Amino acid sequence: ILNVEQSPQSLHVQEGDSTNFTCSFPSSNFYALHWYRWETAKSPEALFVMTLNGDEKKKGRISATLNTKEGYSYLYIKGSQPEDSATYLCAFITGGNQFYFGTGTSLTVIP
Amino acid sequence: DAGITQSPRHKVTETGTPVTLRCHQTENHRYMYWYRQDPGHGLRLIHYSYGVKDTDKGEVSDGYSVSRSKTEDFLLTLESATSSQTSVYFCAISAVVNQPQHFGDGTRLSIL
Numbered sequence: 001i002l003n004v005e006q007s008p009q010s011l012h013v014q015e016g017d018s019t020n021f022t023c024s025f026p027s028s029n030f031y032a033l034h035w036y037r038w039e040t041a042k043s044p045e046a047l048f049v050m051t052l053n054g055d056e057k058k059k060g061r062i063s064a065t066l067n068t069k070e071g072y073s074y075l076y077i078k079g080s081q082p083e084d085s086a087t088y089l090c091a092f093i094t095g096g097n098q099f100y101f102g103t104g105t106s107l108t109v110i111p
Numbered sequence: 112d113a114g115i116t117q118s119p120r121h122k123v124t125e126t127g128t129p130v131t132l133r134c135h136q137t138e139n140h141r142y143m144y145w146y147r148q149d150p151g152h153g154l155r156l157i158h159y160s161y162g163v164k165d166t167d168k169g170e171v172s173d174g175y176s177v178s179r180s181k182t183e184d185f186l187l188t189l190e191s192a193t194s195s196q197t198s199v200y201f202c203a204i205s206a207v208v209n210q211p212q213h214f215g216d217g218t219r220l221s222i223l
Contacts, residue, residue: 032209043201044154046211089153097161097208098169099144103153 002026004092006102013080014110020076021105023090027071034091035064035075038104044089047075080109114138117202117215125223130189132218134202136182142205143185144212145169145177147198154201160185192222 005024013019025033032051036044048057053068061078077084087104094100114137124130134143144159146169156169158177166177174196176188189196199219203212 034211036211043214043216044212046213049209049211051209091154091212093208097159097167099156099159099212100170101146101154101156103151 002092002094002098002100004090004100004102006088006090006105008105009103010106010108012108012110015080015082017080017109018076018078019080019107020074021088021107023073023075023092023102025071025073025090025092025100027069029094029096030068030071030092031095031097032093033066033073034093035073036089036091038087038089040086047088075105077107080107082109082111085109115202115204115213115215117200117218119218120216121219123221123223124192126193127191130192130220130222132187132200132202132220134185134187134204134215136185136204138204138206138213139182140204140206140213141182142208142212143179144203144205145175145185145187146201146203147171147196148201148217149198157187157200192220194222196220197222 035047038044050066055066066073087106089104091101116135118133145157146154155171160166160179202215205212
């Protein structure tokens with residue numbers, strides 16, 4: 001069993017604020033890192049797949065960075081909107097094809 | 112949306128009974144996964160499949176078995192359900208391991 005930590009556990013921000021969260025994972029046996037967005041009463045939806053140290057990915061106002069040497073990834077949301085309210089999950093994938101999800105960061109954007 | 116169907120969507124059963132959950136995909140993806148979601152634990156991998164008749168254990172495989180006799184179907188079986196297996200179960204699929212997973216809508220299983 002392996003630890004994937006996400007922080008903070010929950011976050012409330014005002015509409016228009018920018019925010020970021022962290023996913024920490026072991027720096028050994030890294031294969032890939034996934035970010036997912038999970039809205040209440042729906043299933044998780046993929047945001048990014050990151051495989052290389054130094055990777056930066058962007059989709060609209062959301063971006064992510066990856067540091068495999070120190071074992072962390074950041075997810076950034078610029079100019080948060082109420083529709084960004086969701087739980088954001090990261091998943092660490094090992095060389096042995098095992099998936100370990102963090103418990104998520106719950107984001108609430110207040111209009 | 113990826114073509115993934117989980118059945119049943121809800122089930123209530125008694126301790127000691129066998130339970131089978133089905134995941135059906137229409138995407139012809141190689142990889143299929145079963146997760147359980149519990150408060151405070153997020154999603155935990157139970158078993159996954161990397162092809163027909165090819166399966167492997169995940170983090171929380173005890174008490175569960177799986178079978179994949181066709182590309183499109185991945186079955187999760189609780190041979191003798193226990194109350195600790197009350198959970199929401201999600202199936203996911205992906206074409207290759209380092210591509211994003213697409214999730215089904217989940218099955219809410221209650222074991223009394």
